[in-house]
Structure formats: structure tokens, C-alpha cells
Amino acid sequence: MSLARFFSKPRWQSKDESVRRDAVATDKHPELIDSLPRLVREDTDPGVRIAALKRLADPGLAQAMATDDRDEGVRKTARNLWIELLAGTHAAAPSLVDRIRLLRAQDDQRLIEQIATTAPEADLRLAALQRVDKAALILDRVTADPDAAVRLAALERVGEEAQLARIVERTRKTDKTISRLANERLETLRVERGDPATIEARARQLCEQMERVLREGDGSDEATRIAATWQRIADKATPQLVTRYENARELYDLSRDPDQIAKLRQRALDRQHIESELAAIEQGLGSASARTDCEALQQRFGTLAELHSAYANDNDEASAAVSVRFTRLGARLAALQSMPETIESEAMAIAQAEARLDQEAANAARSEHLAATRAEQASRQKEATEALHAAIVATSEAIQAGKSAEAHQCHAKVSRLRRQMKVVPAALRDSLADIESEYAKIAEWQRWSDNERRQQLCEELEVLPETGLHPDALATRVREIQAEWAHMDQIEARPARAADGIARRFRALCQKAIEPAKPYFEKRDELRKQGTGETAALIAEVRAAVAAEEIDSRALADLRKQAADALRSLDRVGPRERKNLAAELKAVLTAIDGRVDAQHALVETAKTDLIARAVALSEVSDLRTAMSQARDLQKVWQKSGNGRRSRDQAQWKQFRAALDAVFARADSERDARAAEEKQVLESAAALCAELEALAAAGSIPERSDVQRIENDWRALGIRDAALRQRFESARDSLARIGARHARQQRRAEFDIWLAHYSLCRNLERGEIESSVFESSRSALAPLTLAAVELDSRIEPVVAGDEVSDSDVDALRDCVLEIEQLAGIEPPSEDRQRRMDLQVEKLSARMRGVQAPAPGNALRDLIATWSSLGPISDEDSVLESRFKHALLASLETLD
Known part of the structure; x- marks a missing residue:
């Protein structure tokens, strides 16, 4: 059993920070996953905390670490992670509902502003925008946010006139809706401000x-x-x-209002009836032969007076005209009634004779006219009748729909057709009479409303000079009013004399309204005269430049640009001079183009000669001379100037092809050198691969193989940085393998002791039988370290003798010594004891006793520990401390 396996720990618990960082970032051990929150808060290495934080991707933990961690780098990383999770740009981000809930709990304005600008979801940006107070950011969101709802919500937050004016200007062409709403709010604020x-x-x-x-x-x-x-x-x-x-x-x-419409229609009918009755009475007066006839007419006039009194109550232009006619007819009737009967009879006879003569003359003229036009009317009667019928139907439909403008147009067509037809067919007379009656009503109504509008236009003209409008705007408004006035006259189709009084007032007000703008127009005329002079001077300058023998091409291009700009901006000159100046500018532009064409021809000729010289270089035997001359030709080409773009590009391709033929002769040499360099690099890469294979084997290679590879590498003389780094990395890997192998050899005797000691402890605790212990021990390698001491400790246990526990003080002294050797601080209760041991060792060295080497000291401590006998369960803490210190000592052992 190896020492490393006995004391093995997971990688994420290693003392090496780099190992811990890698393990925390990649390992999938369940215990590691459960320990990630603790590692984020408690690990001593900032890199490990960052790795655990990124892997965990917990919003609450990231927010806490962004403010509570002691390391600035960890705080910055945690804040960035927290922002990504909250904004939804992180792969492990919570749902949108949870992120909106988390956002509502935040008070960091910088964070909220960042979410309002960078979050991918419009709902999240909108929730953040509702908590933003910075006016500049709100203004930016109105114009820059991709979502229309967010832009509208941001616009609702803007309440200053200056900001609204900027929004209107910025979005005038990009967002019509925002621009219109901002303009409405701006006007509303200005209205509220007064x-x-x-x-x-x-x-x-x-x-x-x-x-x-x-x-x-x-x-x-x-x-x-x-x-x-x-x-x-x-x-x-x-x-x-x-x-x-x-x-x-x-x-x-x-x-x-239907009632008002009915009232107006009845009023029109009353007027039509009154006018027809008045016409009948006037005709009766012309044919009356006695006083009895006049009395009958007087009685009829009295009956009409009641209807007229009701009609004349409304004070308008139409009723006034009817009243005047009614009054005159009444006076005429009264005069006739007071005349003597004889005089009256004579007057009647004379009047009747005149009427008969007039009637006969009219009949004769009508007969001649009818005879002359009967043939033509007959041929067009059918077509005109159909057109008139369609026009009558269209007029009726327009009147019924209440479309006055369309009704005027259709009635005008009816009138035109009636004038063309002369005689209306009987089939259309009733419908035409009905249309005329209805149109009279709507015309009366139209004149009534249009007269009100005319009065309003006059009132607007009266105050127009005081509005402070720009002169151009003032003149434009006057023209608009005049156009509207003319449009109303055209729609009504009434003669000009019907509005002579108000028309004269209108014309006078137009003259008065335009009066304040006259100085401006006079000044504009002066500027136009000045612009005319400047344009004429420019034309003269361009003509002189074109006529010159030598001229800079850039100067010629500048003059052409000025002439073109002058042609596009001819509105700065007088209207009368524009046509002539435009013709002159076009003429000088044509002259400039001719001069430019001549220069382009010279450039083309020069470049053609250079192309011929470049082609001749392919016959030069000396390669260096040919390449030198090719470079000289390139410099001359650059100084030859520019011609037309298309021709320049075509000539450049020819010139470049000729030079490429020269430079291609050197490509073979470069290819040979490149092939040689490539072969060297491939050989070097093969050596690196061979050395890397030796390192990947994990065992110590033969020295001769390594020496051969290093000699071949030095012979190649590689300068490539990447290959050199690769070779050095493989060589370092071999060095680490050798060091690790040597370390394992030095630790072999300790591993063997640890395996035997482990069996001994299992036997002492009664976990295994003596027979199992003997068979297991025989399978292990022979013990060389503290063999006597460990055998002495094992024999009584195997024999079944009673064995007393070891001396606790001796165990503690042994633990303190090995901890001192490993550089580990003891617990607070053992610090005084360790100090006493150090004082004893110091006294011994002062007496001349030499301290053993670290390796020998470690062996002595292991022998001492092995001889101390069984360890009780109460002293297992000391055993754990001894193992931990032993492992640490072996890590530092050379």
C-alpha cells in the first residue's frame, strides 16, 4: 500500500492552489458540488473562490460576494457574474420572472442603469427603466432602445421641454411615432405653461x-x-x-341635426316659392289690361306677404335680396293701382303691343337658330341625354351622401351638359328639376358656411402681420389663404360680383399682410444680385483657367467642383438670370471636361510607354539588374499621375503582369529556400514529437536516446519560437519525471513501513486475526525501516499476551518533534511542551552534540514511534497528527 494512497485526498482539497482551481472548475464529485458554496466563502485562494463562484452561478451568492469578499478581483468577478445572471446573458440565468423579482429588490443605481441598457428582454429593460432616475439615460432609451414599448415608456418619463425638443429632432426621420408623440407632449407643456x-x-x-x-x-x-x-x-x-x-x-x-336640415330645406323651398310667385306677379303686371287685373295681382301679393314675413326674419344675404325684390314689386303694384283707368288702359295696350313685338322677334330668332342647329343636335341628342342622366344620378347621390364638394363638381357637369344640349329631353326634366331644387338647398347652405369661412380668412389676414412669422412663411400663408379663397369661389361656381364687397376687402388685407415682408424680399433681391455676381466671377475664373497652357489637375478638379456646386445652388441668384447662368456653367463644365480628357490622354500615353519598358525587362539576363529596373519603373509609374479610373486599372493590370514576370524568376530560389526551411521545421517537429513521446511514457528513458535527440536538435539550429518552446516543454516534462522517480525511490522504505504499520494497527485494534495478519504481511515487501522495533511490538500481540498502552508523553514528544521537522505549528496546549523540547535540543547542540540530517531524524522518529506500543482510542488524535506531519515531512524530503 503506497503512502500517497493512504493519505490521499480529493484534488479539490489539495494544498496546491492551481490543482484546487482546476478541480473546482472541472471535477464532478458529488461532495465537491455540495461544498461549492463553502469554497466560495472560505477558500484561502481567490482563484479557487472565483472558479467555485463561476461554476455555482448562484445569483444570491454572486451578489453577496460582490460586496463582502476581501479580494478586489473576486468582488469584480462576482459583480460581473451577478450582472450577467440578472441581465439574462449568462447560460445559467434564472427565469425572466425571477430576474424581474430580483431587480425590484435592488438599490444599486449603476446596476439598474446597466440592466436598463444591456438586458436582452424588453420586459426586464422596462422594469429597470421604471427605477432609473438619470435623465440622460432615459433620453437615450427614448431614441436608442430597440423595443417600441420601452421607447414609449421612456418617453412618458420625459417631462422637460428642452428634452422633448431634442427627442423630436432626433427621431424626426427614424421614429415617426415617437417624434409625433413627443411633439404633442411638447406642445401640451407649452400650452400648460401659457x-x-x-x-x-x-x-x-x-x-x-x-x-x-x-x-x-x-x-x-x-x-x-x-x-x-x-x-x-x-x-x-x-x-x-x-x-x-x-x-x-x-x-x-x-x-x-335632422331638424335643422329640414328647417334649412323648408327655408329653401319657401324662398323658391316666393321667387316663383314674384316672377308670376311681375309677368302678370306686364299683361294686365285693367284695374281688375291689378287688384287680382294685389290680392295674390297680399297672400305672399305672410310667407315673406316669416322668411325674412333671418338676416342673411339671400333673404335681404328677396326682401328688396318684394318691396320693389309692392311699390309697383301700388303705383299701378293709383293710376287713372284710361291712362292705365293705354299703358297696358302699349305694354301688350311691345310684348307681342318682342315675342314675335324672339320667335323668329328662335326658329332660325333651331333650323340651323337641328341636324347637329339630333346627332348628339342621344349621347348628351345619356351623359346628362349619369350626371344627374351622380349629383343626386352626392347630395344624398352630404358630399358638398362632389355635388358641386357633378352639378357643374350637369350645367355644362345642359348648355350643350340647349333643350332638355322631357324624360329628364322632372329629375333635373328635382336636382336643381336639391342643389339650390345645398348651394344655399354652402354659401352660408363659406361666407363664414371668408370672414374668418379676412380676420386672420388682419392679425397675420402681428404674428411674427418669417417673411417666407408669411408669404406662404398669404398664398395659402388666397388659394383657399379661390377654391371656395370655384366650388360655389358663382359670379365674382356676388362677393365684390368682401372680395375688395380681401384683396386689400392681402396687400396689407404682405407689407411687413417687403424689406426682407428686398434684402433677398440684393443677396441674389450678389450671388449672380459671384457666379459670373466664378465662370470667368474657370474660363481663364481652362484657357491657360499649364494647370494643376487638382486645381482643375477644384474648379470643376465649384462650378458644379454653383450649378446646383442657382437658387441664390435671381430667377431671371438663372437660365443664362445655368447655360454658361454647363458650358464651362464641358470645357473643363475637355481639358481633363486631354490630360488623361497624356497620362495614358506615358503609362503605355512604361508598360513597354516593363515587358522588355523579361529579356534582361541579370536577375538583380532586372529587379532593380523593375523597382525604378514602379516609382516612375507612381509619379506619372492618374487618368480615368477604368483605363488606369486596365493599364495597371498590364504593367503589373509584366513586372510579375520579372519577379517570378526569383520565385524558384525562394521556393527552394522555403522547401529547405520547411524540411528543417518538419525535422525539428519530429524531434519534439519523439521527445514528447518519451515524456508521455511516464518512465525514465535511456540517457542515450535523450542525448541523441538533443544533439540532433542543436545541429538543426532551430530559431522558431514555438518549436523551441515545445522542445523545452518536453524536456522539462522529462526532468519532472526523473525527479518524481527519484522521489519515489527515496520514499519507498517509508511506504513499506507504512504498509506494515497499518497491518500492525489493524491487528492491535482486533480488526484482523493473527493468521490474516501473517498472510498479509508475507505479501508485502520486506521491512527495512524500524523493523526491530515494529517486530518487538507485534510479537506480544500475536502471542496473545496482554500489552499495556503506550506512554502518552512519549507519543506527544514524538508528534511534536515530527511536526517541528515538517514545519507545522502545534495546538496551543502543546506549544510550551514543544518549546521545552527545543530548549533541550539547543542545550545538546551547545554541548557539542550534532543534530542528525532531516532524513535520519525522520527515520529515528519512525523507529521511536514504532517502539511505543499500542495506541489507545483516546490517543488516536496524536496518531492522526503524526501521520499528517509525516506526510508533510515527506513532501519536503530531498
Whole structure:
């Protein structure tokens, strides 16, 4: 039985830190796995603690070691492991639910911030972000986090206007949703702060949105959203915008109220009836022949007065026009009624005669016209009738759907077709009359709402100069208002005279609104004149440079870039000069390109000559001369300049191929040298492999074999660092094998003693019989160390004689001496006794007694221990101490 096996321990309990580290990292012994938590906390070597910590990968232990361990390296490793486990980047990381729970228990802001930026799961980053207080990190997450939900949550944490403005700018092109939400929050903050410009812009935007919904005739959800947004700024908006919004909202509500729609339709019918009655009364006045006829008309007019009084209550443009017509007709009736009957009769006769003449003239003209166009109308009647019918149907559908803009377009088409047809077919007259009636209602409604919008546009023009807009923005807004005005006129399709008064006011306000921007435009005209001059100067400079005999290619390229930039930035010159300057710039660019082409031709010619000279080098017999000339040609090639890229690349391939043919002549020599070097390296690798095989055998090789390998190695003269290191490593392995073999030979007698001593202790404790002891002892190697003492101790036990226990003091002295020899400190209760023994030895040396060598001293102690007789169970601790000290002494024994 070997001494190493008797005192063997697991590798993870070795005194060698490197062995322990390797065992903790790789061994799979169950006891080691159970002991990992203790090793993390208690092992003396930081490397072992780190290895156990990494293998265990326990979040709680890693967190504790990150703050409690005495070694900085262990703390750093534990913190990194803790972060990886918590972030989920480690293979043994807990589940997401557990990591979120662990994160909620953390107070380290640095850790939380790192998790918020590096965790792979969006839920974990979101949980960490909710506990982050650093504004810069929150701002970074808004723009940099890959998950949309995390970005939105981070945006909710931003509450400063400056930060929101930066977010809007950063995400303007990368994240439209974040940019829009940040802009809305920014405007909300400014509104809450009471910023006048923001409030006015938001209020104007809401007014325009409500007016658009009103014109399009749908969008109840959008109207509800607009109303909810308006409530937040209603008390802060200007009175003009409040009035504008309330008018648009009122019109929208009216358009959605069936009762109001019915009322408006009835009002349109009343107006149509009043106008038809007034026309009939006017026609009756032209044909009345006596006072009785006038009285009948007067009675009919009185019946119409009741309907007119109800219709005229609403004070608008249409009712005012009807009232004026009604008043004039009443005055005419009263005048006719007061005239004498004879004069009245004469006037009636004259009027009837004039009417007959007019009717006859009209009939004659109509007959001629009808005769001239009858053939053409007949050929197009069917097609026009079908088109008119389709237009009438489309107009009816648009009116029923409440789409006013589409209804205007369809009605315009109906009117155009009616003008083309001249005579509407009888089959379409009823439907056309119905459409005209319905369209009159919707047109009345449209004019009503558009007049309100025109008034709002005029009010906006009045305050526009005071808004502080940039002149370009001011001019753009004026153009937008003018376009909207023209669009309303176009939709309504009404004559310009219907809005002469408000139109004159509108034109005047447009002139007044643009007045503050005139200085800016004048200054811009001056800058454009300056830009025109600079561009003209650049053109002159480029022309002079192109005309020069010699010019630097780089300077020519710079001039071309300047000319191209000037061509792209012609908006800095006046509009009238742009066309001419653009033509001149294109001309000078063409001239530059011609000059560049000429230079490229010269470069191409020079490189062609160099290629011919390079090809001629293949005929030079002297290799060194050819290679020297090839290098000179390379330098000349570099100085020859650059031509067109495609041509340069093609010529370079030809030039390179010619030079490669020269350099290829030297490749054979290099290949030979490389082959020789390769053979030497292979021989050296074979020697290393042979030496490594001797070391791997585990036994001491023949000295002649090692000497032969070393001689061959020295003869090769290897300079390769890797092979030299490999050879030295194999030689060191052989040296360690030799040292280990010598050590085993020195320890052989101790191993034999230990085997015999173990059998002796088994016999003394009664664990084996005498016969078994004799047979087992005969199988062991002969005892050479303390044989007499051990035999003396065994004989009485074998004979069955009673044997007394050994002297405890002698045992303790023997243990203290071998512990001193091994360098082991005794327990506190034995320190004084050991000091006494040391004093005795010191006295002996002072008397001239020489101390024995460590090996002899160890043999003497083993002989003494063997002679002390059986050891009781109470003294087994001393025996354990003796074995431990013996093993330690053998480790240091040379």
C-alpha cells in the first residue's frame, strides 16, 4: 500500500492552489458540488473562490460576494457574474420572472442603469427603466432602445421641454411615432405653461381641422377628438380663434341635426316659392289690361306677404335680396293701382303691343337658330341625354351622401351638359328639376358656411402681420389663404360680383399682410444680385483657367467642383438670370471636361510607354539588374499621375503582369529556400514529437536516446519560437519525471513501513486475526525501516499476551518533534511542551552534540514511534497528527 494512497485526498482539497482551481472548475464529485458554496466563502485562494463562484452561478451568492469578499478581483468577478445572471446573458440565468423579482429588490443605481441598457428582454429593460432616475439615460432609451414599448415608456418619463425638443429632432426621420408623440407632449407643456405662440398655433390648427371636417361632410370621430382637444385650450385662445372655432362647430352641429336640415330645406323651398310667385306677379303686371287685373295681382301679393314675413326674419344675404325684390314689386303694384283707368288702359295696350313685338322677334330668332342647329343636335341628342342622366344620378347621390364638394363638381357637369344640349329631353326634366331644387338647398347652405369661412380668412389676414412669422412663411400663408379663397369661389361656381364687397376687402388685407415682408424680399433681391455676381466671377475664373497652357489637375478638379456646386445652388441668384447662368456653367463644365480628357490622354500615353519598358525587362539576363529596373519603373509609374479610373486599372493590370514576370524568376530560389526551411521545421517537429513521446511514457528513458535527440536538435539550429518552446516543454516534462522517480525511490522504505504499520494497527485494534495478519504481511515487501522495533511490538500481540498502552508523553514528544521537522505549528496546549523540547535540543547542540540530517531524524522518529506500543482510542488524535506531519515531512524530503 503506497503512502500517497493512504493519505490521499480529493484534488479539490489539495494544498496546491492551481490543482484546487482546476478541480473546482472541472471535477464532478458529488461532495465537491455540495461544498461549492463553502469554497466560495472560505477558500484561502481567490482563484479557487472565483472558479467555485463561476461554476455555482448562484445569483444570491454572486451578489453577496460582490460586496463582502476581501479580494478586489473576486468582488469584480462576482459583480460581473451577478450582472450577467440578472441581465439574462449568462447560460445559467434564472427565469425572466425571477430576474424581474430580483431587480425590484435592488438599490444599486449603476446596476439598474446597466440592466436598463444591456438586458436582452424588453420586459426586464422596462422594469429597470421604471427605477432609473438619470435623465440622460432615459433620453437615450427614448431614441436608442430597440423595443417600441420601452421607447414609449421612456418617453412618458420625459417631462422637460428642452428634452422633448431634442427627442423630436432626433427621431424626426427614424421614429415617426415617437417624434409625433413627443411633439404633442411638447406642445401640451407649452400650452400648460401659457406660451402664446404655441396656443395660437394649436388653436388655429384645430379651427382648420374642424372647418375641413365641415366641408368634407363626414368624420364624427375626428370632430369629437377635436372638441376634446379644444376644451384644454379654449380659455387660453384668442377671441378671434374662439369665435372662428365656435362658428365652425355650430355649422357642423347643424349639419348633423335632422331638424335643422329640414328647417334649412323648408327655408329653401319657401324662398323658391316666393321667387316663383314674384316672377308670376311681375309677368302678370306686364299683361294686365285693367284695374281688375291689378287688384287680382294685389290680392295674390297680399297672400305672399305672410310667407315673406316669416322668411325674412333671418338676416342673411339671400333673404335681404328677396326682401328688396318684394318691396320693389309692392311699390309697383301700388303705383299701378293709383293710376287713372284710361291712362292705365293705354299703358297696358302699349305694354301688350311691345310684348307681342318682342315675342314675335324672339320667335323668329328662335326658329332660325333651331333650323340651323337641328341636324347637329339630333346627332348628339342621344349621347348628351345619356351623359346628362349619369350626371344627374351622380349629383343626386352626392347630395344624398352630404358630399358638398362632389355635388358641386357633378352639378357643374350637369350645367355644362345642359348648355350643350340647349333643350332638355322631357324624360329628364322632372329629375333635373328635382336636382336643381336639391342643389339650390345645398348651394344655399354652402354659401352660408363659406361666407363664414371668408370672414374668418379676412380676420386672420388682419392679425397675420402681428404674428411674427418669417417673411417666407408669411408669404406662404398669404398664398395659402388666397388659394383657399379661390377654391371656395370655384366650388360655389358663382359670379365674382356676388362677393365684390368682401372680395375688395380681401384683396386689400392681402396687400396689407404682405407689407411687413417687403424689406426682407428686398434684402433677398440684393443677396441674389450678389450671388449672380459671384457666379459670373466664378465662370470667368474657370474660363481663364481652362484657357491657360499649364494647370494643376487638382486645381482643375477644384474648379470643376465649384462650378458644379454653383450649378446646383442657382437658387441664390435671381430667377431671371438663372437660365443664362445655368447655360454658361454647363458650358464651362464641358470645357473643363475637355481639358481633363486631354490630360488623361497624356497620362495614358506615358503609362503605355512604361508598360513597354516593363515587358522588355523579361529579356534582361541579370536577375538583380532586372529587379532593380523593375523597382525604378514602379516609382516612375507612381509619379506619372492618374487618368480615368477604368483605363488606369486596365493599364495597371498590364504593367503589373509584366513586372510579375520579372519577379517570378526569383520565385524558384525562394521556393527552394522555403522547401529547405520547411524540411528543417518538419525535422525539428519530429524531434519534439519523439521527445514528447518519451515524456508521455511516464518512465525514465535511456540517457542515450535523450542525448541523441538533443544533439540532433542543436545541429538543426532551430530559431522558431514555438518549436523551441515545445522542445523545452518536453524536456522539462522529462526532468519532472526523473525527479518524481527519484522521489519515489527515496520514499519507498517509508511506504513499506507504512504498509506494515497499518497491518500492525489493524491487528492491535482486533480488526484482523493473527493468521490474516501473517498472510498479509508475507505479501508485502520486506521491512527495512524500524523493523526491530515494529517486530518487538507485534510479537506480544500475536502471542496473545496482554500489552499495556503506550506512554502518552512519549507519543506527544514524538508528534511534536515530527511536526517541528515538517514545519507545522502545534495546538496551543502543546506549544510550551514543544518549546521545552527545543530548549533541550539547543542545550545538546551547545554541548557539542550534532543534530542528525532531516532524513535520519525522520527515520529515528519512525523507529521511536514504532517502539511505543499500542495506541489507545483516546490517543488516536496524536496518531492522526503524526501521520499528517509525516506526510508533510515527506513532501519536503530531498
